[in-house]
Amino acid sequence: MIPAKFDYARASSVEEAVRLLSSEEDSKALAGGHSLLPLMRLRIAAPTLLVDIGRIKGLSGVRDKGDAVGIGALTRHADVASDATVGREAPLLAKVASQIGDPQVRHRGTFGGSIAHGDPASDLPAACLALGASFVAVGPEGERVIPADDFFQGFLTTSLEANEVLTEILVPKAAGARWSFQKFNRRAQDWAIVGCAVVQNGLTRIGLVNMEAAPVRAKGAEEALADGASAGEAAGHASDGLEPPSDLNASSEFRRHLASVLVRRGLEEAGKS
Amino acid sequence: MTTTEAPPEERVFGQRLLRKEDPELLTGEARFVADVDVHGALYIALVRSTLAHARIVSIDVGPALEVPGVTAVFTGADLEQEWAGPLPCAWPVTEDMKAPTHLPLAVGKVCYTGDAVAVVVAESEYQARDGAEAVVVEYEPLPPVVDLGDAVSDRVVIHEDLGTNKSYTWELSPDAEAVDRAFAEATHRVHGHYIQQRLIPAAMEPRGVVVIPQPFGGEYTVISATQIPHILKVMLALTSGISETSIRVIAPAVGGGFGSKLDVYAEELLSLVLARRLKRPIRWIETRSEGTQATIQGRGQIQDIELAADADGRITAIRVKLLADMGAYLQLVTPGVPLLGAFLYAGVYDVPAYSFSCTSVFTNLTPTDAYRGAGRPEATYAIERAIDQLALEVGVDPAEIRRRNYIKPDQFPYNSVAGLVYDSGNYVGSLEKALDLSGYGELRKEQERRREQNDPVQLGIGLSTYMEMCGLAPSRVLASLRYVAGGWEAATVRLLPTGKVQVVTGTSPHGQGHETSWSQIAADRLGVSPDDVEVLHGDTAVSPYGLDSYGSRSLAVGGVAVAIATDRVIEKARQIAAHQLEAAEEDLEFTAGTFRVKGSPEKSMPLGAVAFEAFTAHNLPDGMEPNLEASSHFDPPNFTFPFGTHVCVVEIDTETGGVRLRGYTAVDDCGNQVNPLIVEGQVHGGVVQGVAQALFEEASYDSQGNLLTSTLVDYLVPAASEFPSLTTGTTVTPSPTNLLGVKGVGEAGTIGAAPAVINAVCDALSPYGIHDIDMPATPERVWTAIQEAAR
Numbered sequence A: 001m002i003p004a005k006f007d008y009a010r011a012s013s014v015e016e017a018v019r020l021l022s023s024e025e026d027s028k029a030l031a032g033g034h035s036l037l038p039l040m041r042l043r044i045a046a047p048t049l050l051v052d053i054g055r056i057k058g059l060s061g062v063r064d065k066g067d068a069v070g071i072g073a074l075t076r077h078a079d080v081a082s083d084a085t086v087g088r089e090a091p092l093l094a095k096v097a098s099q100i101g102d103p104q105v106r107h108r109g110t111f112g113g114s115i116a117h118g119d120p121a122s123d124l125p126a127a128c129l130a131l132g133a134s135f136v137a138v139g140p141e142g143e144r145v146i147p148a149d150d151f152f153q154g155f156l157t158t159s160l161e162a163n164e165v166l167t168e169i170l171v172p173k174a175a176g177a178r179w180s181f182q183k184f185n186r187r188a189q190d191w192a193i194v195g196c197a198v199v200q201n202g203l204t205r206i207g208l209v210n211m212e213a214a215p216v217r218a219k220g221a222e223e224a225l226a227d228g229a230s231a232g233e234a235a236g237h238a239s240d241g242l243e244p245p246s247d248l249n250a251s252s253e254f255r256r257h258l259a260s261v262l263v264r265r266g267l268e269e270a271g272k273s
Numbered sequence B: 001m002t003t004t005e006a007p008p009e010e011r012v013f014g015q016r017l018l019r020k021e022d023p024e025l026l027t028g029e030a031r032f033v034a035d036v037d038v039h040g041a042l043y044i045a046l047v048r049s050t051l052a053h054a055r056i057v058s059i060d061v062g063p064a065l066e067v068p069g070v071t072a073v074f075t076g077a078d079l080e081q082e083w084a085g086p087l088p089c090a091w092p093v094t095e096d097m098k099a100p101t102h103l104p105l106a107v108g109k110v111c112y113t114g115d116a117v118a119v120v121v122a123e124s125e126y127q128a129r130d131g132a133e134a135v136v137v138e139y140e141p142l143p144p145v146v147d148l149g150d151a152v153s154d155r156v157v158i159h160e161d162l163g164t165n166k167s168y169t170w171e172l173s174p175d176a177e178a179v180d181r182a183f184a185e186a187t188h189r190v191h192g193h194y195i196q197q198r199l200i201p202a203a204m205e206p207r208g209v210v211v212i213p214q215p216f217g218g219e220y221t222v223i224s225a226t227q228i229p230h231i232l233k234v235m236l237a238l239t240s241g242i243s244e245t246s247i248r249v250i251a252p253a254v255g256g257g258f259g260s261k262l263d264v265y266a267e268e269l270l271s272l273v274l275a276r277r278l279k280r281p282i283r284w285i286e287t288r289s290e291g292t293q294a295t296i297q298g299r300g301q302i303q304d305i306e307l308a309a310d311a312d313g314r315i316t317a318i319r320v321k322l323l324a325d326m327g328a329y330l331q332l333v334t335p336g337v338p339l340l341g342a343f344l345y346a347g348v349y350d351v352p353a354y355s356f357s358c359t360s361v362f363t364n365l366t367p368t369d370a371y372r373g374a375g376r377p378e379a380t381y382a383i384e385r386a387i388d389q390l391a392l393e394v395g396v397d398p399a400e401i402r403r404r405n406y407i408k409p410d411q412f413p414y415n416s417v418a419g420l421v422y423d424s425g426n427y428v429g430s431l432e433k434a435l436d437l438s439g440y441g442e443l444r445k446e447q448e449r450r451r452e453q454n455d456p457v458q459l460g461i462g463l464s465t466y467m468e469m470c471g472l473a474p475s476r477v478l479a480s481l482r483y484v485a486g487g488w489e490a491a492t493v494r495l496l497p498t499g500k501v502q503v504v505t506g507t508s509p510h511g512q513g514h515e516t517s518w519s520q521i522a523a524d525r526l527g528v529s530p531d532d533v534e535v536l537h538g539d540t541a542v543s544p545y546g547l548d549s550y551g552s553r554s555l556a557v558g559g560v561a562v563a564i565a566t567d568r569v570i571e572k573a574r575q576i577a578a579h580q581l582e583a584a585e586e587d588l589e590f591t592a593g594t595f596r597v598k599g600s601p602e603k604s605m606p607l608g609a610v611a612f613e614a615f616t617a618h619n620l621p622d623g624m625e626p627n628l629e630a631s632s633h634f635d636p637p638n639f640t641f642p643f644g645t646h647v648c649v650v651e652i653d654t655e656t657g658g659v660r661l662r663g664y665t666a667v668d669d670c671g672n673q674v675n676p677l678i679v680e681g682q683v684h685g686g687v688v689q690g691v692a693q694a695l696f697e698e699a700s701y702d703s704q705g706n707l708l709t710s711t712l713v714d715y716l717v718p719a720a721s722e723f724p725s726l727t728t729g730t731t732v733t734p735s736p737t738n739l740l741g742v743k744g745v746g747e748a749g750t751i752g753a754a755p756a757v758i759n760a761v762c763d764a765l766s767p768y769g770i771h772d773i774d775m776p777a778t779p780e781r782v783w784t785a786i787q788e789a790a791r
């Protein structure tokens, strides 16, 4: 398909991007375009102005920030997957990024785009929830930091304002943490039918992929673990309180089942790491 | 028929040459329809029905005409006068077959989502698409028919003028009483009920067409992503009323078809009549999501197969009942697809009694038509699944039940119960080789271990032995099946003054590598390098007549025509050489591209020199016409019957229902191989397409007839990551029915693969008491089957 008509502007700084985004009601930031453009081509999204943030300097790359790893919003999945600092301090992210889509997607798609899009089927949001990451956003009033737990609101909706630009993802260092990432799909290039990211650092945090309208944590399983349940028992609570979507790949019921299998496997694998 | 070795290395025929076509394709130099830039072209976009079944109440084109760049909008009613005939169906399989009128733009009502109702013409593609969005169509919804059972009931009749949804019933029942008797006397009876889901062909290149009119010369050049330039040309003439002499069809580089481009489509006709009407070039390039709806789909059958067998499991009769989904209309060969399978339900087995009946119905879904294998994968699936059920019933290994039933090598040529004469075969040889290559014995042991240990990951091993009829087709047989054309193929071979060779073929390659193979055939006979042979194709101005490429026919019919024409050229060259060397023709020998007088090797004349003499015509035998050129129109005396055995190994994660392909062995026999590398490529692609049907692909519709898999995110075409490295092997059993001993391999992989995979899945699940599963065997289906079996 071919998208509806739109205007295009390229921003050279975050401030300019914020200004451009504020200038029109139906404006959208364009990063890697790998989530936005498919929607536009199907005419599900029809923004009137695209603000290309792709060439803003300083928004990509990984920085060691002492107790956190800072990942620029424009950092591509492929770069996250191969970055030494990420590999050392947050190896879960490297693993997750290496399994996103196919090589083309990994070389175009950006970390920030994946977070800002808020797609429940995306992997990085779940990983960020499990890691307790937070997101730096810049808007007309300046900068604010939003914890992952407060960020994902509903289907493709986040707490990011329409004229805010996500600039950086802050991931607390967790070099000693045990972790696992489980992704179940039918083709390697696909989104997860269900996925889960497990991080154990004293407490256990579990992020789920495609188990609700928004990226979520498996609170039921986390609480069961905190109460001393075994991996198998806790996994049985993986979808407590959740309403998984139903689609061609899996019914809601099957997703619940898959979540319990994947969370159990995730906990077992993390336990071994 | 004995198994022979491939031809010796020094011959060009049989060499694994790299494909001539590839450098252009790999560097992006090849030009597809979308690459054809035509100055002054108008673009069209179609307004397509959003409902599966509805009456058109009104169409408001006004808003579209206000979109910048839009120059005209036409509805079905506006163009009704342009057509000299409806969209063609060339295969009225029975005298009383019911065929609805199918116009490029629907008039009055729409019959599937995607049915075109109006066409927008604009100065650019974007403007045309915007214009199409702006057209307002008011529909009165009618109840859609999406289920085959519902269609048969005639609860809702889609084409009111036909009075029924049944298009035809076709039967092949040489001796019904013998079948009944065999079932009455049988020790074992098995019944299989299989669903052949609809598939979206998803060729890498979508369809597209450009029509360039010459208003004063009166000629129309039609450039189309088609498999059938020659057939298209005739059909365009018949439907538009434009003289056949004024239409030239060019198939440029074409990126795959699998049958989906073996058709005459609304967009081709619309582009032609709009070019006539507006006197400007017209251009249309399909989008992927448009293609999922408006390009034909494959399969779409419900099969009931029954086997009767004696105490040892020898099959004594087969009874088959089909319900076939034609979709909303009949496309070029839609009704014939089930017939192509009808002759093959006995597969590779020596079966004495057989009856077949097929009822075909209309539904409110995209029309179906030939898709890689066309009828034959369906037939093979049914028999190869059913024989596994028989093995279970009798209590023997799937390999053993096959051995007991095969037609034996010494039974060829074999008169099949369905009325075919199988040319040659060695089915048991192919089975043993495949078992050997796959390590069958070890696999069974591993399977046993996993079962004993209750491993959550279970192993399944599936076999299929297939046989297919290729080389479409002897024209007289086509006549008996009521197909409106013949099945011959044309070739011209021409020596140029410099000694280079031109081969003109009526086949129309779209990925198969004919340029390479045809060069090898001609070069091998002429004793020249294949690099000195040029193959011309895909342009009706270059090859005035031919019957194009489909049905694994190109080599077994078209390739043989090239060989015959080449031999005719050599015969003429021999006369010229004899004249020039002052020797008798029978005293000349022709080796390595040179004529020599036997016994006096110093008296010789290379073919190039003969070509030059033929060209100058200064000194030819009296009465001989100049130039060195010959043609052949080869009408094959019989089909060819390639065969093979595939062994599929799957691992099933019983906790998630995930099926992983662990190994795949394909042993194929396509007779003599012109180029084993190309054979392997065809097998690889074919196997992947068959596995795709078994595990991944399905055109899914909701109850209202809306396509749910309209993009490649939802319609799961598998990629390399889903496959292990395939193990391929071959046996070579030449066909005795043609000069080259070749059979064809374009569809083989697809035909063999789907049953091998599902047999493997069922084999893995058999300890759970699961013996059948619908395609595609998705994780949820597998998991649900396990849950239900446990209850």
Ligand SMILES: Cc1cc2nc3c(=O)[nH]c(=O)nc-3n(C[C@H](O)[C@H](O)[C@H](O)COP(=O)(O)OP(=O)(O)OC[C@H]3O[C@@H](n4cnc5c(N)ncnc54)[C@H](O)[C@@H]3O)c2cc1C
Pocket: A028, A029, A030, A031, A032, A033, A034, A035, A036, A037, A038, A053, A073, A074, A099, A100, A101, A102, A105, A108, A109, A110, A111, A112, A113, A114, A115, A116, A117, A121, A122, A123, A124, A160, A164, A165, A166, A167, A189, A190, A191, A192
């Ligand atoms: C074939 C395919 C397969 C895929 N498979 C997977 C998969 O397996 N797992 C997975 O997780 N993802 C997958 N993806 C999605 C991919 O990771 C996307 O690239 C990513 O989700 C979005 O990043 P982007 O840079 O392309 O964002 P864009 O498409 O450019 O933008 C997405 C949205 O975020 C907004 N946005 C982007 N950047 C910012 C910013 N810095 N500040 C504010 N708003 C912003 C945009 O306005 C837009 O609304 C796949 C995509 C494709 C096409």
